Amino acid sequence: xxxGVSDDLLGTFVPILVYWVYSGxxxxxxxxxDYRLHSRKDEDEKNLVSxxxxxxxxxxxxxxxxxxxxxxxxxxxxxxxxxxxxxxxMIVILRQFIIAMFVLDTWQYFMHRYMHHNKxxxxxxxxxxxxxxxxxxxxxxxxxxxxxxxxxxxGGALSFLLSGMSPRTSxxxxxxxxxxxxxxxxxxxxxxxxxxxxxxxxxAYHDIHHQLYGTKYNFSQPFFVVWDRVLGTYMPYSLEKRQxxxxxxxxxxxxxxx
Numbered sequence: 001x002x003x004g005v006s007d008d009l010l011g012t013f014v015p016i017l018v019y020w021v022y023s024g025x026x027x028x029x030x031x032x033x034d035y036r037l038h039s040r041k042d043e044d045e046k047n048l049v050s051x052x053x054x055x056x057x058x059x060x061x062x063x064x065x066x067x068x069x070x071x072x073x074x075x076x077x078x079x080x081x082x083x084x085x086x087x088x089x090m091i092v093i094l095r096q097f098i099i100a101m102f103v104l105d106t107w108q109y110f111m112h113r114y115m116h117h118n119k120x121x122x123x124x125x126x127x128x129x130x131x132x133x134x135x136x137x138x139x140x141x142x143x144x145x146x147x148x149x150x151x152x153x154x155g156g157a158l159s160f161l162l163s164g165m166s167p168r169t170s171x172x173x174x175x176x177x178x179x180x181x182x183x184x185x186x187x188x189x190x191x192x193x194x195x196x197x198x199x200x201x202x203x204a205y206h207d208i209h210h211q212l213y214g215t216k217y218n219f220s221q222p223f224f225v226v227w228d229r230v231l232g233t234y235m236p237y238s239l240e241k242r243q244x245x246x247x248x249x250x251x252x253x254x255x256x257x258x
Contacts, residue, residue: 043136057142096169134187213251
């Protein structure tokens with residue numbers, strides 16, 4: 001497989017391109033009111049930050065990620081992965097994906113949870129992400145720059161290094177992780193979405209976390225809900241139709257009363 005561009009550059013910039021293209025698809029779907037988890041009115045009125053500011057914040061975080069990725073690829077000195085052209089290597093790649101998913105989930109769960117429980121970190125850093133009470137697709141990476149570095153950039157670097165994947169494999173892994181993260185923040189519940197079939201961690205699950213009653217629950221991201229279940233921070237929910245149209249993710253009564 002030869003893209004005509006170095007794997008280092010593709011691994012750096014393809015996930016960024018995927019982020020905006022996939023977000024754009026969900027922007028077009030935003031007019032499908034029957035599948036929205038919040039009304040468009042709530043999206044405009046409840047969020048505490050403008051979309052222009054969100055775009056600037058995301059671009060800043062992606063710029064930092066790109067710089068770190070370029071440095072990381074140069075330091076590791078792996079310029080490619082010809083084994084991806086060999087069908088027998090798919091077992092190795094699958095193993096690397098699973099390891100990377102587990103590492104990323106573990107890092108993000110504990111860092112994310114700590115940022116909620118440490119009052120200083122929440123007030124001055126993580127609360128920026130929670131200005132989006134009604135999440136939407138291109139707001140997935142709207143974070144304080146320090147959080148973007150600690151949670152996403154370092155988490156991604158650890159998953160890359162500990163899984164042993166190459167820059168070429170990372171193109172696919174981080175593009176997949178990007179799509180999953182955007183999907184979790186899209187604010188929509190589209191029928192037939194395969195992410196909802198394979199992952200319990202989805203747009204409704206994460207929407208619960210963005211509401212006031214859910215800020216101490218559902219910390220897991222972006223793939224599985226294992227750590228939430230093991231450590232007692234899992235908040236079950238049900239999807240119900242709103243009278244005004246669309247859907248709403250409502251927590252189980254016993255969790256909401258805690």
